[in-house]
Amino acid sequence: MARPILKTIGLSKRYETDGNSVQALSNVNLEIDRGDFVAIMGPSGSGKTTLLTLLGCLDKPTKGRVLLGAKGIDVTAMPEGSLYSIRRRHLGFIFQSFNLMPNLSAVENIELPMEGLIRSTKRRRKRARVLLRMMEIPHREKHKPAQLSAGEQQRVAIARALANGPALILADEPTGNLDWETSLSIVNMLARLATEQKRTIVMVTHDPQMAVYANKKLFIRDGKLRDEDPVYFEALRQAGRHLPDEPADAEPPQAD
Amino acid sequence: MITLRRAFRNILRNRFRTLLVGVVLALCVAVFVSVLAGVDASEAATAEMLEEYGEAAEATLEQTEQSMTQIMVMSGRGPFSGDSDEPMDEDIVAEVSAMDDVAAVVHVVSQGFGEPESAAEFHIEGEPGGGPGGPGGPSVSFRGADYMVYGVPLDPDLDEEYHVLPVSIVEGRTLEEGEDSAVLISSELTEYFGAGVGDTIDIDGTSFEVVGVYTSTMMPNQVYMSLDAAQDLLDMEGELSSLMVYADSVSAVDDVAAELESAYPDYMVMAMADMQSGFGDFIQREQEYIISTIDSNLASIQSLGIGTIAATGVISVLLIFGLMFYTVRERTKEIGTLKALGFSNSDVMKQFMYEGSYIGLIGGAVGLGIAALAASAFASLILDPGGTLGTSVSVSITLFTMLLGLGVAVVAGALGSLYPSWRASRVSPMEALRRE
Numbered sequence: 264m265a266r267p268i269l270k271t272i273g274l275s276k277r278y279e280t281d282g283n284s285v286q287a288l289s290n291v292n293l294e295i296d297r298g299d300f301v302a303i304m305g306p307s308g309s310g311k312t313t314l315l316t317l318l319g320c321l322d323k324p325t326k327g328r329v330l331l332g333a334k335g336i337d338v339t340a341m342p343e344g345s346l347y348s349i350r351r352r353h354l355g356f357i358f359q360s361f362n363l364m365p366n367l368s369a370v371e372n373i374e375l376p377m378e379g380l381i382r383s384t385k386r387r388r389k390r391a392r393v394l395l396r397m398m399e400i401p402h403r404e405k406h407k408p409a410q411l412s413a414g415e416q417q418r419v420a421i422a423r424a425l426a427n428g429p430a431l432i433l434a435d436e437p438t439g440n441l442d443w444e445t446s447l448s449i450v451n452m453l454a455r456l457a458t459e460q461k462r463t464i465v466m467v468t469h470d471p472q473m474a475v476y477a478n479k480k481l482f483i484r485d486g487k488l489r490d491e492d493p494v495y496f497e498a499l500r501q502a503g504r505h506l507p508d509e510p511a512d513a514e515p516p517q518a519d
Numbered sequence: 520m521i522t523l524r525r526a527f528r529n530i531l532r533n534r535f536r537t538l539l540v541g542v543v544l545a546l547c548v549a550v551f552v553s554v555l556a557g558v559d560a561s562e563a564a565t566a567e568m569l570e571e572y573g574e575a576a577e578a579t580l581e582q583t584e585q586s587m588t589q590i591m592v593m594s595g596r597g598p599f600s601g602d603s604d605e606p607m608d609e610d611i612v613a614e615v616s617a618m619d620d621v622a623a624v625v626h627v628v629s630q631g632f633g634e635p636e637s638a639a640e641f642h643i644e645g646e647p648g649g650g651p652g653g654p655g656g657p658s659v660s661f662r663g664a665d666y667m668v669y670g671v672p673l674d675p676d677l678d679e680e681y682h683v684l685p686v687s688i689v690e691g692r693t694l695e696e697g698e699d700s701a702v703l704i705s706s707e708l709t710e711y712f713g714a715g716v717g718d719t720i721d722i723d724g725t726s727f728e729v730v731g732v733y734t735s736t737m738m739p740n741q742v743y744m745s746l747d748a749a750q751d752l753l754d755m756e757g758e759l760s761s762l763m764v765y766a767d768s769v770s771a772v773d774d775v776a777a778e779l780e781s782a783y784p785d786y787m788v789m790a791m792a793d794m795q796s797g798f799g800d801f802i803q804r805e806q807e808y809i810i811s812t813i814d815s816n817l818a819s820i821q822s823l824g825i826g827t828i829a830a831t832g833v834i835s836v837l838l839i840f841g842l843m844f845y846t847v848r849e850r851t852k853e854i855g856t857l858k859a860l861g862f863s864n865s866d867v868m869k870q871f872m873y874e875g876s877y878i879g880l881i882g883g884a885v886g887l888g889i890a891a892l893a894a895s896a897f898a899s900l901i902l903d904p905g906g907t908l909g910t911s912v913s914v915s916i917t918l919f920t921m922l923l924g925l926g927v928a929v930v931a932g933a934l935g936s937l938y939p940s941w942r943a944s945r946v947s948p949m950e951a952l953r954r955e
Contacts, residue, residue, distance in 0.1 A: 312952055315952070316949050316952060319859070321858075321859060321947075321948040321949050321951070321952070322947070322948075322949055344863070344864065347858065347861050347862060347863040347864075347866075348861065348863075350858075350859060350860065350861040350948070351860065351861020351862075352861070354861075356856075356859045356860065356951070358856070358951060358952065360852075362852065362853075362856040362859075362951055364853065364856075365532070366528050366529065366531075366532050367525075367528075375857075375860060376860045376861055378522075379861075379866075423860070427861075435952055
């Protein structure tokens with residue numbers, strides 16, 4: 264049996280701010296296999312983003328370990344100065360606000376993570392163009408982010424996340440700033456990356472309808488991981504949201 | 520290379536702000552370069568001035584030492600006071616030359632010109648041993664005379680031995696034997712006559728060509744010409760105004776003077792040694808005073824220059840610091856994103872250092888352009904605003920000064936962005952996830 268591509272053991276994070284202490288994450292144990300599309304759901308303040316930052320080596324846990332890759336590299340034991348290399352080579356990020364560099368064109372944004380890894384300008388450009396075609400926006404190569412729609416910007420961000428062929432892609436509310444139809448197309452794209460290219464994707468979302476595309480769903484409440492969260496679903500139902508376990512929504516929603 | 524290119528494009532993101540900072544930086548660099556060039560020019564001008572003055576002072580001192588053996592014999596004609604109204608006859612020269620202990624005789628025809636001519640008098644004022652600007656101290660003046668025509672024999676041997684003509688020729692040449700329509704004027708008189716070397720001046724209806732200009736602290740407003748020309752001009756053919764009799768030695772001066780007084784009781788006999796004891800010290804003190812004044816002026820210019828250069832450097836660094844500090848704060852999320860994408864602390868720090876250095880480079884280049892057009896104006900305005908230092912500054916910017924100015928601008932950009940860049944490198948990658 265293949266080793267998981269990502270594993271956490273007893274992962275905990277406590278924040279100390281102005282004399283106040285907040286236990287953001289408590290004893291999180293999870294395993295993610297290659298090709299999984301994992302959706303992590305939970306209400307605001309539940310610890311979703313904290314978990315994502317720890318999985319993405321953006322922060323260090325207070326306790327516990329994060330083991331990355333088939334070899335199980337303990338990234339929590341690595342010094343701060345070495346983590347940037349892990350992020351560049353093995354991880355890809357997709358942000359809610361896209362976080363593209365405003366003065367670079369679409370293709371230049373995609374090339375950004377390749378700096379330092381691919382020396383040849385031509386090779387970087389060629390790879391970036393392939394990714395743009397994959398995202399179905401090759402005609403937007405020279406456009407700056409301000410000239411792209413929200414959906415196009417997120418596609419460029421996804422292409423950027425794929426630039427170095429990472430083992431793991433982490434997406435923080437990737438549809439948070441998108442309309443319904445565009446959100447569907449983006450999540451659909453992520454799902455295809457997981458199934459067709461065996462990319463491992465961990466997506467944080469508060470929208471269960473986007474989470475339908477994931478093959479694994481995890482819930483966080485008060486910093487603790489659980490397989491289901493009826494309280495959360497009840498709250499959403501009362502807010503008038505249609506949820507995936509309703510008979511009418513048994514299949515993933517389709518765009519009109 | 521990519522970081523360099525990206526850094527350059529980043530400084531163009533907010534063009535107005537970059538332009539504003541760039542303009543102020545350019546002005547700082549322009550002032551820096553101009554003042555540096557101005558100080559260099561002042562130092563060069565001062566060195567030249569000191570050299571010229573040193574040569575003139577040395578010559579004056581030499582003349583002074585020689586003049587200690589000099590005895591003046593004056594008649595009533597000309598600006599010198601004597602008991603006799605009769606001019607000297609030229610025959611006196613041979614008579615005096617034949618006296619014991621007389622080494623040489625220089626015969627002179629002279630007269631003051633100016634308004635009113637009748638009041639023209641030659642005076643030696645002050646007590647021997649006095650200093651410049653204070654009580655005592657000999658000085659030569661012509662009361663009521665604008666200038667003195669001084670006719671002397673144009674004998675090269677006599678001139679070489681006794682400096683009949685001035686030695687400090689600052690322009691043109693000295694008079695040559697046989698030249699009867701040429702004159703040598705003092706530098707003060709160039710303004711009076713409005714003439715320089717090669718021009719013609721008119722004295723009492725007779726034209727003379729100016730062949731040389733001299734400087735002298737002892738005889739500041741003479742017009743030297745040949746003896747024959749002066750005799751023609753002053754209608755004194757066969758006559759003389761005075762004699763300069765040189766004794767064999769200082770110790771023989773008294774004897775020669777006594778013999779002259781005895782032989783020519785109607786003429787005034789005056790030994791210069793009686794007047795000039797201490798004059799040598801006076802010359803030396805005057806020289807030291809003038810040199811220290813020049814040095815002091817230069818030191819003032821240098822201090823002012825260094826102060827201005829330091830101030831422009833500090834302003835440049837602070838300007839870049841402010842800009843980059845604000846820029847880093849503004850782009851915190853962007854920096855966090857770069858970190859999340861795998862850029863290291865040093866990558867981030869380098870990028871912002873490049874941005875600051877680029878602004879320094881661009882501001883420096885524009886500043887050099889401004890300096891090339893206005894260096895003299897800047898230098899004079901800052902180094903000598905009231906024209907009180909008396910230094911004429913002709914500024915030219917050397918390649919070294921330009922490179923130095925550009926280098927300092929780039930270094931100021933790098934220095935100014937050092938701390939903000941370090942702050943940028945410390946931004947947490949978690950900033951990338953910050954909700955706005």
